[in-house]
Every structure is written in C-alpha cells, then in structure tokens.
Amino acid sequence: MMRLSVNPIGPWALIILGAVSVLAATWWAYRVPVRSGVSRLRWVVVGLRIVAVLLCLAALLRPSVLIAERKTESALVLMLVDSSTSMTLTDEVGGRSRWEVALETVQQARAAIERIGGASVSAERIMEEEAAGLQAQYYRFDGQLTEWEPSSNSPKDQEGDQAASRPGVGVETSDSAQDSSSPKPPEGRETALGSMLAEALRRHEGKRIAAMVVVSDGASNSGRPPLTVAEQFKARGIPITSVGLGSDRTGPEGRDIAVREIVTAPTVFVKNELQVRGTVRARGFANVPLEVELLADGVKVASTRITARGDDEILSVRDLKHVFETPGEKRLTLRVEPLDGETLRANNEVGTYLDVLKGGLAVLYLQGPNFSWEYKYLVTSLDTSPDIQVDLAVLRRPATATTSELPPDALQPGKYDVFVLGDFPARLLTTMQQRQLADRVDQGAGLIMLGGRDSLGPGGWRDTALARILPVEVHPGDGDTDPPGGIKVVPNPDALDAYVMKLASNLEESRAIWEALPPIPGASNLNRPKIGSSIWATSPDRRPLLVAQEIGLGRSMVFAGETWVWARASEASFAAHRRLWRQIILWLARKEETGENEVKLTLDRRGLRLGQKLDLTIQALDGEKTPIPDASFQAEAVRLDANGLAVPETNMPIDLYKSGAEARGSLFATGEPGEYRITATARDAQGEILGTDSARFLLIEDDRELENPAANLALLKQLASITGGEFLPPDKLGDYLEALHRDSPARFEVLTEHRIYDNWPYFLAFVTVLTLEWALRRRIGWV
Secondary structure, eight states, rough: EEEEOOOOOOOOOHHHHHHHHHHHHHHHHHHHHHHHOOHHHHHHHHHHHHHHHHHHHHHHHEEEEEEEEEOOOOOEEEEEEOBGGGGOOOOSGOOOOOOHHHHHHHHHHHHHHTTTOOEEEGGOOOOOOOOSEEEEEEEEEEESSSEEETTTEEEEOSSSSOSSSTOOOOOOOOOOOOOTOOOOOOOBSOOHHHHHHHHHHTOOOOOOOOEEEEEOOOOOOSSSSSHHHHHHHHHTTOOOEEEEEEEEGGGGGOOEEEEEEEEOEEEEEETSEEEEEEEEEEETTTTEEEEEEEETTTTTEEEEEEEEEEEEEEEEEHHHEESSOOOEEEEEEEEOOOOOTSOOOOTSSSEEEEEEEESSSEEEEEEOOSSSHHHHHHHHHTTOOOTEEEEEEEEEEEOOOOOOOSSSTTTSTTTSEEEEEEEEOOGGOOHHHHHHHHHHHTTTTTEEESSSSTTTTTTTTSSSSGGSSBBBOOOOOOOOOOOOTTOOOOEEEEGGTTTOOOOSEEEEEEHHHHHHHHHHHHOOOOOOOOBOOOEEOTTOOOEEEEEEEEETTTTEEESSSSSSSHHHOOHHHHHHHHHHHHHHHHHHHOOOOOOSSSEEESSOOSSSTOOOOEEEEEEEEESSBBBOTOOOEEEEEEEEEEOBEEEEOOOOOOEEETTTTTTEEEEEEEOEEEEEEEEEEEOOOTEEEEEEEEEEEEEEEOHHHHHOOOOOOHHHHHHHHTOOEEEEGGGGGHHHHHHHHHHHHHHHEEEEEESSSSSSHHHHHHHHHHHHHHHHHHHOOOO
C-alpha cells in the first residue's frame, strides 16, 4: 500500500500566501513581453517559468511517498545477569547462593526460548532474515558488560568502549572457554547497573528489542543512576523486566565489622609520639565491646575498646599512640579481630605507611601576647621540610618566681634543637627558665630572636642570662623604626656566599632575589654587634638587621624585623622565604652541610581504595638542600608480592610534569589490591643519575559489594514500573518469555518513506526546466 505524505516547512496559511505572491509576481514580470510579443513560444516560456516556481513551492511542502511493507523479524531479548560478589551471599531458600539461583533461572529461560522456537545468539549473529520466535542475547555484568554464553560460561570478544561515565567501567574480553559444569564465579567488586543497562542498549542500537531482562539483587553501587537510565528505556518503549534475587532484610547475613579508615601523620620523628585515629562501622553487634588494635609492621603496639549502641553505627577510634625507636618506612594497620557471625572478614583491617625520620630537627617557637603573622607563614614555609617539626607555645601571663605558662619539659636537654623567640618578652619566663634556655644554646642548640615591641631591649632581656648568648648588645632604650615605606633588607656583599644568605645556585641570581624582596614593615634598632659576630644584612643606611654568631657549642642569631611580608608578596618571594627559613634552621642546628645530593619522593596518601587518585611530588636537592632546577625525573609503580619483591610485568610508568623545580604526577588506583612501591629517579642536565627514592602504598580492596548484603528489590521494582515491565520471582521467567513471544508477533508493518523533493532527479528536473526557459527566452530575444 502506498500513500502520499507532506510535511510543510511552516504553517499552511503562510505557504499559500507565499505561493500566491510568487505566482502573481511571476505573471506581473512577464505581462508586458507576453502582450507585445508575436512568437507562439512566449507562452511556452511563461509556462516553463511557472513550472519552475511550482517545483520550488512543492519542495516547501516536502512531499514523500510512504510505502507500507510487512516484514518478518525476530524480537530480541537482552538478558543481563549480575556477576558481582554480592551474588555469592547465601540468603536464598535452602541456604543457596544468589548466583546458584541466577544460573538456574537463566537455564530455565534458555529452555523456554527453545520451546517456543527461538534461539540464543551472539551479538555478531543477531538474525535479520525471516524467522519466528524470540532471540536471546546473554550478558554478565558488574562494573563491566561481558557477552556470555550460559552453556559454556565463556565471555566473548566485544568491540567498543563502555558508555559509562566513571573510570574503571570497560569491556572485558576473553577467548577462553570453560566447561558449563564449572561456571566462573562472581568476582565483580562493584555493580554499575545503570551504566550496564545503557551500554547494552547502545550495543543493539537499531535492533527490535522486545524486552530487557535483569537477573540481579539490585545492589547498584557504581556508575549512572539506574532510574535515570530507565527513563531512556521508557522513551524507546522497551520494558525492563526484573528478576529479584536475595533478601532485602539483612538478618544474620548483615552482621559485619568494617574498619573504614586509618588517619595519621605522613611522617614522625624517632622517639616522638605518633597519634593514630580511625573509623569502624559495626552492624549487627549492638552493645558488643570491640577491641581495636594498632599494628606496626605486623606487631601489636596499642589497642583500645569501642562499643556500638545501635545495630548499625559508625564509631570513631581515638587514643591510639605509639613511639618508634628506629627510623625507616613503617606499615601501620588498624584491625578488629573477626567475630563469630560476621558476613565478611576481609574488611576487618585497613593499613597505610608512614616514614619515621631520624635526625629530625625539633623547633620551639615562643610567642608573646602581641599578635603576629610570623608563626603562621614560618610553619607554612617549613611544611615542605619533613625533617623539621615546629611546635608553638603562646605565653600571655607573666611568670612568677617559680612557674610560667611554658610546659616544664620544654627546655629539657635534647628536646628541641632550635628556639625561635618572636616578639617575646623576658617576663614570661622564670629566671631559671632563662638560664636553661641559655644553657641549651651553650650545649649545642640554636636560637634566633626576632624584632618586635616586646623583643630585645624593650622586652627586658638586658639583665638576663640570654643576653650573654645574643650576637648584639641589648639596651632597654633601643626602640624600633617603622618608616612609611618600610625597610629594605640589603644583604652584606661579603655575606652573599654564606649558607643562610644564598637564595639561588649562584651569587648573581641570589643578589637579584634579595633585591626583589619587598621591604619589611619595620625593625627593632639593634645595638652594637658583639666581637666575633657576623653582620649578614643591613638596612640601606647600613644599620644591622641580621646578625649571627657561634657561642659555646651552639649558634645564635638576631633578625631585627619579621619576614611574613615576604611569604605573602608573590610566589617568587614565598619561595625565597621558604628557602631562607629552612637555611636559618639548618644553620642554627649545625646541619647545613651534607655534601650529598638527595631525591625526595612525597605521596599525598599511603593507603587508598580502588578508583581513588594518588598524587606525588618529586624534588632533587643538592648538598646544601637547595632544589636543583634543571633536574629531570622519572617514576614508576610496581606491585609487590608477600615477600616485598616486585611482581613481574606489573610496572606502571607515571606521567610527570614540571612545576618549578619539582615534578608532579598522579596515579589512579585500578590494579589488584595489595602492596605497591613507587620509585622516583632524578637526573641532571647531562643525564647522570642524581639519586633515587621510593615509597610504598597500600591499595585496599573495595568491599562495597558485601558491605551491605541486603538486596535492593525496591530498585528492581521501580525499574519495571517506570518502563512498563514486570518484577518476577525466578521461577516465573519462563512463563513471562512465552507470553512475550505471543504478544510480540514476528510479522509487523513497517512504513518506508521515499522523499520526492530530497533527491537528485527532482533537482535535475528543476535545472532542466530553468535551462529550457532560458534557451527559449534567448531564442525569442528576451535576453
């Protein structure tokens, strides 16, 4: 059967009005030549012009011929079977697993399709010839969609990428075949139900899909929202029929203890106390005391008890502390011993790594009651130096004859290597503490006093034990200077090559950096430097600003102002501020000369879950702990076995980019759970190796599949309701397929559109008419 159809480009009234106007304009243009002409061809010319106009007007109606054809095409049923690890739970009748019931359901569906004369086909052989019956295409799914033949349980090669929007969702391919008597067990660590529905639909674009059958527990925990994807199926008229497996009540299957997180500092110094925190989820163990253990390299070093008051509760773990006696890379583990009745025991512990540093420098910053930005920016600058730890003590009340606000052990020998006094008056310490502070310097510690309203002479330091070790004379009336434009710090030309003053690899660059630093807001007036001291920096009018000396076994320094303005001015001045303070601390502690290059690899975390991102930073330092700007870097990760040895063929190069003198990169956790090591190598401009560094991290198995064992049957019912499908128990799938066969006739009518206006013959006719019209007009002399 054939019929004509039109699809005008606009309203009929507008098209009719336009047609009349164009025809009238055509007749108006030809009225004079027609009346005055004598050739009979003039009427043919006008007729051809009107035919050309009518062809244009007809194209505006976009006419088509619709031909109805009766075709025979088998209806396709896509069957998606959940193969995530939650399908291994044994909450079906008779203690059977969800997976066992799923396999049995698929076999019954297969038998039903064969009874009604259908077939099971692969994606490459979806039959389009005349045939009756249903065709079935089977897939396993978790975070991937894999073509599957239930009789052999063998995944087959598929082309195309996943349409899922998250990393890790891909197409799994394999050419192996397994015997149907030993099906591959569910191993998927996630269920991306929505993404897999969308991917199955994409692979069969243009095919006649009778239904999508999902055999699952509905526990979707990844990828696109299933209900959003269901709207696409609804728009296409494709029903989703769900076969629900498992119980939506947790029951005894839901009892579980999961250690979710361990939190600690990335580094700690030998003999310093390390604090560890964490979180534990307890489900089904209300009022049961849980012992949480902290293990260091597999040895229990601390423990605490927690108790959940409800059936499902997130608990915080605190008060776990440990002191390491030896340096090195250490593995920490937070663990809860498995309890009877737990569903899953693999999630009872979580681990990370940290670096225990030897020879680390401990710095005590003493601040008086006057507010200052100095401590904040000093700590920010020194945060890049893991071998320097800064503690702050803010004292506000004057000391009595025997006590002060300073902790009693703060001035014990060996506790701190360097003391920084920032705008700190003498009255806040007892006389005994002042003597202790001077003794620490005599015994090898370092001390720097910064300028301020309560510092030096105005701070009452002249008649104290500390005045003896300072590199300048101290007088109460010294005062300070605060000019409107600030004070420029000018390095002493003879001191530019001193370790503290070198802000670049050569003197010219260092001088340029000092000149670019902004002025400091003000400075204390320093009195006469002592004999044997060194003036390293002055004001433009040659008043001393930075003076240092060696005293006993220690070193002391005075800087007349504060440096925080340099940290805030620009990125370049912040880098100078960071380098200057690191060098000041190292010089005061007599740690300025190591003589060896060093490569430092820093990871932003040492334990991560699948799918998380690990960021890393690499830096090459010369013998004076100065970054080497022209260094190049390489890094790769490798998986380690139980003995800490590299697993062959698991090397993963890491893409790096330069950021100043550092190299940075990222690694996404997509491999097998376990222990990994990243090795970084630095080379100089000639390609010679400067050094290497390595760090381990743990890739933690993501147990989201078994963390909540309850089935989400409500989601499966919603998918069926939205798309016009059904929610079925497993034993009713065969009946559903037989009914679907009856309601999906193999023969159906298809309308094929043949456009009249949108083809080359129509265009050729239009050009021919215009050509003839022009030729005749030329012949009769109208052109």
